[in-house]
Amino acid sequence: MSRTKRTTFSAIAAGTALATIGALAAWPADPRPVMAVAETSPSVLARKLAQGILPLHGGGPLQTRLSAQDARAAKTLTHGVTAAGSGAAPPTTAQCRAQFGTPCYSVTQLARAYGVDDARRAGWTGKGTTVVFPIWYGSPTLKQDLARFSAAYGLPAPNIEVRKFGTIPPMPAPDAPDAPFRYAVAEEAVLDMSMVHGMAPDAKLVALVTPGNFEGPDAGYAEILHAMRAYARTHPGAVFSQSYGIYETDLLTPVLRGLDRQVAQLARRHAATMIVANGDTGNTSGTSPDPAVPWPASSPHVTAVAGTRMHLTDAGTRIRPDTVWDDPNGIGMATGGGLSAVFTRPPYQKPYRNLVGRHRGVADIAANGSGESRVVFYSTYNVLGGQIDRDGGWRRAAGTSVAAPLIAGITALARQAAHRPLGTLNPTLYRIAATPRRAQMSGIADVTLGCNSVPGNQGWCARPSWDPVSGVGTIGDAARLVPALARLGRSAR
Secondary structure, three states: OOOOOOOOOOOEOOOOOOOOOOOHHHOOOOOOOOOOOOOOOOOHHHHHHHOOOOOOOOOOOHHHOOOHHHHHHHHHHOOOOOOOEOOOOOOOHHHHHHHHOOOEEOHHHHHHHOOHHHHHHOOOOOOOOEEEEEEEOOOOOHHHHHHHHHHHOOOOOOEEEEEEOOOOOOOOOOOOOOHHHHHHHHHHHHHHHHHHHHHOOOOEEEEEEEOOOOOOOOOOHHHHHHHHHHHHHHOOOOEEEEOOEEEHHHOOHHHHHHHHHHHHHHHHHHOOEEEEEOOOEOOEOOOOOOEOOEEOOOOOOOEEEEEEEOOEOOOOOEOOOOEEOOOOOOOOOEOOOEEEEEEEOOHHHHHHHHHHOOEEEEOOEEEEOOOOOEEEEEEOOEOHHHOOEOOOEEEEEOOHHHHHHHHHHHHHHHHHHHOOOOOOOHHHHHHHOOOHHHHHHOOEEOOOOOEOOEOOEOOOEOOOOOEOOOEOOEEOOHHHHHHHHHHHHHHHO
């Protein structure tokens, strides 16, 4: 049946996901009651801001993107408590817990918890590798923000290159109509690079900045893919990190398939490794309880990253196993995870055919992303918490747009260890996780607790081995996972 194009594009800064195409009945149900979803006030964009999630919009007219009205609603939800601090030093876990009621974590703590510290001691720091961030507009303060972040956490000065593909409009004043969206994009660019730099401090960071033409049927993705192809042609084997997406239901299927063919070419012709955020509103779009998954996370050629909640001491030691990022407050924010309505099951997911049927299952792996375990970074431009400003400060962020660059950074370590391009990571990843023992020996920690239920949609629950809300699991020990990925590399195809 043909699909008509919707007039409003509900794209996201980290997608979202689906649930019940097929085998939901076989999964453990969430015991919480199912409620009707509220579609008016506060908007899904406001709720994202309140939870520390940057809502990037991948298309549509200005009035459908993040607005000042959304920011005001978010500020009401947070009772005016927004930034984590403007001082020289970032806030500590204890300070966040005292001020906000929940902890916040640094990349130092995450590196220790994930075993990245041990990987670095083995010599894997990302040296000689490149992580690429294609994004609309970018941030004019990217380099200075990363420099401040690096100094605060004792990281080496970042090696950043910015490549512009066209004329980039100047940043607007805080009260301009497009300021909320532009500031969100700028903040996202800084967040993504900060997370990668925290995991792979010697990797080169390249921003591919495009003008943001959202008027065509491709919702701004044609220019993103053009920039990616242009870079990949001369830099094969790069790792790409993307923290945004657009719902499969918001693009004509022929357009979506055409865009995804370009993604496939990046992987096959240029050995690109693409790490993509998987969504922040459970198995829905956030504006409707109906199932919906984001692309490019749903592409079989990328690695989709779900969100977990980490439970750490102030020193970065795990107190208990990571759990699925769920929705404890009933406001509709939880990790994405589900099944594609467009793409069929790839060969590497054949062992899970009884669960996914003929559909591509999303996600593939998971990392920290919960609003209850936010990360700290520094950004000049800000919209988080509903405060629109360019005054600079330490911010607390959540979402799979945190999780994806964490995985991208660890992937850069594997790329260094392999001494060759990794290409599409999933065949290797699923081969490593084929059995519980093999997964554990390779540094993957299974996530078996939690569901991505949101009001109006029960979603999916974690289970042993692969599931849509955590993929094959999360990072248990990067010092074991990095050589495992490097050793198998592209031979898993």
